[in-house]
Amino acid sequence: MKDRMTIEPIQNWFPEIERPLIISGPCSAETEEQLISTCQQLAATGEVDVLRAGIWKPRTRPNNFEGVGSIGLKWLQKAKELTGLRTAVEVANIKHVYEALKHGVDILWIGARTTVNPFSVQEIADALQGVDATVLVKNPINADLELWIGAIERIHKAGVRKIGAIHRGFSKYGESKFRNAPQWQIPIELKRRLPEIAMICDPSHICGNREMLAEISQEAMDLNFDGLMIESHRTPDQALSDAKQQVTPDRLAEITKGLVLRKDKAESNGSPSPIDLMRSQIDQFDSEILTLLSSRMEVAKNIGKYKKENNVTILQPERWNQILQSSIEKGQNKGLSEEFIEKYLKAVHQESINHQNVVMNIE
Template structure:
């Protein structure tokens, strides 16, 4: 992607002194509901009204959106409040209807991002548009798919692009509906620092009580905006009721959030930071050396197993290690989630080393 600096212009044009806020219901349910929420949001930090018109559900039988009728409600909300509007599009027909009803920003959902075929069809339908297009991360933690969707849009001469981080599905139990996997969003941000990055805390959380913490983490990581599902009566929402908040709660969240500086010119700050980063560099080098030492021991174990024709995976031993390390980690202030991810990665690398020995 050449001339990446072109990508930031549309967000800068808003001239906001706070992160971009996109808010509104998970689903447009009735005209009254959409208009009521829009009027409750119009004097808040929210610049853009969101509402799902077509709702691709995981399983059939659930509410799947009101369809094109809801676009007229968004139009009316825009006329009455002056808010910009956005909705999800999942195919070229959705694109055609959304553009016809002058939706200001289009977003592409996680289930769509996984398919390069559909992404290409949408890119062709949007070719040359000056409307911002936001791309949610794919359902599974695949950075290449996410970047591929951005690149297909860019190749279609769509320069006003952004991405939405909504977390990733996992079989493992977690306090989140979708695991944040912050490092994936950070890696994307490092590759394309001029690409606006927006957090969708609602889909990561799956419940409203941890939305504030997720928003604060996003701002601490230099995210450019937030997309928060907001409903005037969230407990009775037709979809995703548990993760929606009221406009009043959104106002309070925005008041409580701390927007931090990217850097400080203070000499004392710079000296302390430089000293601590030097210590981090030393610790990181020691960590790599220690992991390499562990893999050498794993290789020695691989040779012993090969000499006795013993299988690589010893499930009982592995479960004992995991349990012990989780307890050890807790004593050192490390979360169970982190310890499990770390040692599963170490275990997989150990298996790879031992497999190479058995195959040699």
């Protein structure tokens, strides 16, 4: 990135709140009574820091429940007054921003469907010029890190400094146990490139079911995320949207109370700790792997020369399939997942093709 962003750390947003920040509430505000009741139950657990509710709910298909609209903000404002908790809502356009701010909403978040559209994000950014707002940006639907960072940059250029990112997983074609595959490497890379940014995990949208929420919440904590956004409804099975992934306030409290919070760093007495020694081993292995990969590419170049001299195509599908299947079996026998082996080999194979392509096209 050309210019380093100045982002205010989450510890300064709400100093009285300890990690993790817990944002919870119904997927949708359905009625005033439903929203107030759910929020009061959540507040009573003592586990929730911020109340959330979907006010405008664009759905994939029309004729589904798409939210109650601005009237829901009045209900959320009342819930804030009754519980003393802060509030958060999703905004998708300039009208949403103005309405939310008018009703005293503390945190605005930009949804995945909006993050994918720079025009929409810019509209929201323009509406936030000169406003002391707290804004969370969900990852785009597809696994596009640059698009995610671009949305954050637009909000930052509007003068907003309290910016966080919400990881809600990524759309994936085909069957999966997740509603949206977590692909943890992407938020990890975002954090590497923007170390100050607050990272919030949205297990509800990653899982798409309530059974896996505790598992994914713990994984987020193990990766040092700053908080969680989990959907909660007083009667989840009767919810008008995303019923399967919502939990009761009591279950929400069980999940959050069961989290194991780990330290950022291992304590040291000045001498190398066990983890330092193991990291040195990892560094050595990584160095050896890179050396082996470099040697492998030299062989790939020689294969490219042979193919050029004998007028043979670079891609040999039958050979590639044999390598892939054989390596997956070997990898699994050594405790490596099929997904990892496939991703690794595809990357190595593509790099080999690139090297051979250069050789094949040298005059």
